Each structure stands twice: as C-alpha cells, then as structure tokens.
Amino acid sequence: xxxxxxxxxxxxxxxxxxRCIGPDEFFLERVVFPxxxxxxxxxxxxxxxxxxxxxxxxxxxxxxPVEQLLLEPGAPSAAADNGPPTLSVAPDxxxxxxxxxxxxAV
Numbered sequence: 001x002x003x004x005x006x007x008x009x010x011x012x013x014x015x016x017x018x019r020c021i022g023p024d025e026f027f028l029e030r031v032v033f034p035x036x037x038x039x040x041x042x043x044x045x046x047x048x049x050x051x052x053x054x055x056x057x058x059x060x061x062x063x064x065p066v067e068q069l070l071l072e073p074g075a076p077s078a079a080a081d082n083g084p085p086t087l088s089v090a091p092d093x094x095x096x097x098x099x100x101x102x103x104x105a106v
C-alpha cells in the first residue's frame with residue numbers, strides 16, 4: 001500500500017497528541033511539543049486527530065484528513081513500501097553541517 005509523506009507543526013504553546021487512524025488497522029500516536037514538526041508516513045484515507053489536555057481532561061482540538069497534511073502534494077512517498085511509518089523531528093545533522101577544519105579554528 002502506498003504511503004503519503006505528511007507533516008504537522010504544533011503552533012501552540014502547549015503539548016499535543018497527534019493520532020493518525022487509517023485503513024487496515026493503521027494507527028500512529030505521537031506527542032508533539034510546542035513549535036515542533038512531526039513528519040510521518042500514513043496511508044491514503046487516514047484521519048489525523050489533534051488532542052490536548054484541558055481542565056476537564058482530554059480535548060479533541062482538530063480532526064483532519066491526512067491529505068491536508070501532505071508535505072509534497074500530489075506525490076506518494078518515495079519510501080512507500082519500505083516499512084513502517086517513520087518519525088523525523090529534526091534535520092539530519094550530518095547533512096546540515098559543513099566539515100570543520102579544526103586547525104584553522106584554533
């Protein structure tokens with residue numbers, strides 16, 4: 001089954017829980033801290049729920065179809081059949097830094 005590459009950024013000042021519920025018993029649940037980006041793979045037709053905790057207990061803030069959270073609209077993920085969903089909260093540090101010349105830095 002093809003997977004969609006999706007992302008959710010928590011723009012609130014509170015921690016939220018992201019639940020992705022999809023076909024064929026697909027389920028993903030992650031805690032997302034304020035201003036953090038959650039990247040994940042999900043099957044088409046899934047529903048994403050954003051939950052928070054209020055004074056009365058858990059509160060459903062928002063419910064969205066996964067198609068509204070596509071990182072690359074119109075294109076299924078390149079890792080479509082390579083395994084379970086993945087979580088990415090930060091860029092790869094090896095790719096984002098240039099090699100340092102320590103002799104010049106001293």
